[in-house]
Structure formats: C-alpha cells, structure tokens
Amino acid sequence: LQSVTEEALANCVEKIKNGGFSQVYDAKGGAAVVMNVNTGEVLAMASYPSYDPQWFVGKLESDKWNYMNDGETHPLLNKAIQGTYEPGSVYKMITAIAGLETGNITAKEKINDTGIYTKYYPPRKCWYYTSYHRGHGYLNVTQALQHSCNYFFYETGDRMGIDAIARYALHFGLGKLTGIELPSEKTGTLAQRKDGWGPGDTLSAAIGQGDNSFSPLQMVKYISMLANGGKNVDTTIIKTIQNSDGTEVSRDEINKYVNNKLGLSDDKTENLNISQENLNAILEGMKSVTSETGGTAYNIFKNFNIEVGGKTGSAEAGKNVNAWFAGFAPFDDPEIAVVGMVENGGHGYYVAEVVRDIISEYFGMNVQEVNEDVSATSEMEVIR
Numbered sequence: 001l002q003s004v005t006e007e008a009l010a011n012c013v014e015k016i017k018n019g020g021f022s023q024v025y026d027a028k029g030g031a032a033v034v035m036n037v038n039t040g041e042v043l044a045m046a047s048y049p050s051y052d053p054q055w056f057v058g059k060l061e062s063d064k065w066n067y068m069n070d071g072e073t074h075p076l077l078n079k080a081i082q083g084t085y086e087p088g089s090v091y092k093m094i095t096a097i098a099g100l101e102t103g104n105i106t107a108k109e110k111i112n113d114t115g116i117y118t119k120y121y122p123p124r125k126c127w128y129y130t131s132y133h134r135g136h137g138y139l140n141v142t143q144a145l146q147h148s149c150n151y152f153f154y155e156t157g158d159r160m161g162i163d164a165i166a167r168y169a170l171h172f173g174l175g176k177l178t179g180i181e182l183p184s185e186k187t188g189t190l191a192q193r194k195d196g197w198g199p200g201d202t203l204s205a206a207i208g209q210g211d212n213s214f215s216p217l218q219m220v221k222y223i224s225m226l227a228n229g230g231k232n233v234d235t236t237i238i239k240t241i242q243n244s245d246g247t248e249v250s251r252d253e254i255n256k257y258v259n260n261k262l263g264l265s266d267d268k269t270e271n272l273n274i275s276q277e278n279l280n281a282i283l284e285g286m287k288s289v290t291s292e293t294g295g296t297a298y299n300i301f302k303n304f305n306i307e308v309g310g311k312t313g314s315a316e317a318g319k320n321v322n323a324w325f326a327g328f329a330p331f332d333d334p335e336i337a338v339v340g341m342v343e344n345g346g347h348g349y350y351v352a353e354v355v356r357d358i359i360s361e362y363f364g365m366n367v368q369e370v371n372e373d374v375s376a377t378s379e380m381e382v383i384r
Contacts, residue, residue, distance in 0.1 A: 001361055005032050005044040008357040011343055015049055016323075021350050025321070028072055030342035031079035031216040032354055034362070036318040037224040037334045041096060041332040042180065042231030044358070045217070047079040048298065081180060084188040084213040085341060086314030089348070090209030090324045091169075093226060093282050095157055101279035104159040107281035113151035119158065120199050126150040144286025146295050148312060150207050151301045158199060159207025165193045165205060171230075171272050172222040174214050178235035179267055181258045188214040195265050210316060218337040223326045227284065227309065229332035230274040234267065283309055287331050290352075297325065300352040305330035310355065312348030320344035323353040329359050336362055 009032045012018075016027040034044040055064045068075045077083060112137040115129030127150055128136050136149045139207040144152035157165060169175060175190025191205035191212045204210030217235065218380035224233055234255075241249040259265060286309035289292075290301035296312040296342035323345030328337040 001034065002044040002046070004032060005199075005358050006046040006048070006050070008032070008354045009046050009048045009340065009342075012354045013341070014099075014346070015353075016342060016345050017351055021347070023346055024149035025344050025346035027345050028343040029079060030340065030345065030351075031072065031083060032338070032340040032358065032360055033080050033216050033217040033220040034339050035220045035224050035233075035235075037227040037328060037337050038233070039240065040221065040224065040235045042235065043123065043362075044239045045080045045237075047077070047083075049073050049075045051075050052228075071371065072143075079341075079343075080135040080181075080216045081178075081182060081185045082215070083341075083343075084186050084215050084331050085212075085221060085322050085324075085343070086213055086315035087208040088313035088319055088322070088324055089150075089208055090219065090311050090339075091212060092145060092206075093207045093286070093311065094169045094172060094174070095153050095165055096145065096282050096285070097226075097274065097278065099156040099160055099163045099273075100141065100258075100281065101168070101274060102164050103260065104164075105141060107142070107157050107278065110140050111117070111144070111152050111155050112138050113149050117151050117154045117203070119154075120203070124150070124154060124203060128218055134146070139344065140281075141282050142288065145282065145311065146283075146288035146292060148289075148296050153206045154203045157202050162191060162193050162197065162202045162205055163360055165202070166190055168272075170211075171232075171269060173232075173235075173269070174212075174218055174227050176218075177264060178215075178217055178221055179258070179264050180217060180235045181238055181254075181262075182323050183262060185217070190220060203303075207311060216339050216341050218328060219324070220337050223328055223337040224298070225340060226279070227328040227337055229276070230279060231271055232269045268296055283331070286311055286327075290327070297349055297352040300349065300356055304356065306359060308359060309334075309354075310352065312352065314348050318346075321346050323348050323351045325349075325355050327352075327355045327359070329363070340382045 016025050028046050032046045060162045113137035117124040191210050290297050290308045290310045307328045308327050309331050313324035315322045323342045325348045326339045328334045338355045338358050340351040
C-alpha cells in the first residue's frame, strides 16, 4: 500500500506536468495519506518529490544535494505533515455540518445559485458562472456538495458567521496538531474571528480559502471523522510496541512518552454527537461526487466497483491552484480515508486518480493472482 501510494502520487504529478489531463499545470509536488477511519492509524503516507536515504551513506554527491535543496519542489520537506495548504472545496463539508447543526440551513432547503453572490461588495462568482455564465439554480446541501457550488456555501457561511464554522472545524482537528509520533508537524491556520474581520472574510473561509491552511494529515483525519460518524480518532503510526518478554506496552505509556518527547498535550476533543440525519445528507453529497452524472469526480469513478464518498477541491494560492481530492470507502461501511494533494495541480478532479488507485490497492483490486502459503512457523526476534 505504501509503494502504491508513492507511485500513484508521483505518476499524477508527472501526468499533470506533461499534459496527460485536459490542461497543463506546472505541478511542483504533493502528498497523499491513507488512514483507518475508526482507529486513526496511518496506513500509508507519501510526499513527492522525495529522495533516497541511501544517498546519505558515504559521500553525498553534489548533484543530489542540489536536488534536495531545490527551492521550488522542497524534496526534504515531508509535505504530508509539514506542508500546509488552503483546502478549497474539500472544506465545504465543514461549512455544511456547521450550517445544519446550528439550524441555519436544513437538509431539504434549496438555495438558488444565480451565479453571482451580490450581498457584499465586491460580488463573488460561483466557479460555475465563471465557466458557463450561469448559476447552478436551486440546490439543497447534498446537491451543493455534488456540484461544489460556491454560492450555496457563501450563503450558508454568511447566515451563521465565522465562529460557528471555526467551532466545527476545530472539532474535526483542523488548525491543530494531530499528535502523530513524528517531529516537526505543522499546526496550520484556521480562519477565526480577529480584528478587522468582515463578512467577506467569512465568505472566503466558508469555501476553504482565506486564512484556512491545513496539512494533508489533518485533512485525512477530518475525512475519517466524517466517515465514522463524527467520532474523534487518535492519529498514530504505531500499531503496538512489545517488550523483550513479549508483553505489550500500554497505549497510555506510549502517549505519555510521545507527548513528553514532542511537547504535546492530550487531545481533549469531545464528541459533538452530530445528528446522523445531518451527516447522511453530507455523506450522500460526497457519494454523488463520484457516482452521479454531474459529480465533479464522476468520470474517474464511474466504472469503479466500490462505492466511494469523495470531494474535489481547487484552492487558489497566489498564482498557483493547488488540487485536492479526499475520499473514503466503502461508502456503506467505511474502512479507510484517503487524501491526495498536488501543489499547483490545477483541478481536484486530476488528483482523484491518486485516491482511486490507492483504494484499488487496499481492497485487492490490483491483484491478478494470489498464491497463499498457509503453512506457519513460530518465530520471535529480539532486537537489543
């Protein structure tokens, strides 16, 4: 799974750069993370471009050193935990949950996307208007996620304000450390009220722009919590630790050691008991992204034999457009969440290929023939 995650990410970045999709973008690199939605276990994690640790054995060649210090692609940076990026439309499920839970929208209410949101100056255009010179029309929250309608989420965000959005974002682990047992994890930033905050800032935040900036690891935790019913998960790369006598080190002891070593505190996130009806409206929207005509990743998953909930995201970052795709599978009984991000990847639709290939590997869809050795031997190795 780790190998396929690295390969799928690398292939996607190069495909975007070489015009393998409909448009060419000078993609710089990216990251991908796979998580168990129920336990928070990180099953695979990749950052691209990368390097071979073997290069550091013996004399380090000058060309390899120059490559690793590239100021644009940053191969030495673990982008999965140290890179933070505006999430774009992948953030819209946060705005949707906050809107539903606070009663500012209902699952059945339809908002009319006329194409341009004119309540504040300057007016804001839905991406659909920019492309097709018209709005999406009347959409409920499920349909708004399917079509990634900016107008719907502008209105939802404006009704409840930034405080409600930030509260739910924090619950889902955005803008704070996940506590993974690795050094140099970045906190990112969460759009919250501050001096000079105005309604336009809330509109930007509601669609994942503005002050929002998160790591791919934070994003996969958020998607895992959506998939598991809103329950908090403890992000970890440690399955178990055994003592030399075969006894297992307790999770409390592991957490205490890691927190002390990395200067972390226990995650005191409480479950918000989010309404299952509200969650279902959002998850159905994510399923329609991949399974229904008009869904923003439908063409990537239309012949896929596992139902996937997903969301595309394209986030403006200066002159670049970072591309995201976040998904979970199987839809009816989720096991894994997968998030892929490509720096200046252009469209989240492109990155959906990364997630599709990873899901295929996890569920054994890439296996042509399996020859299983059912014999077993007892063996224990002690490393001192």
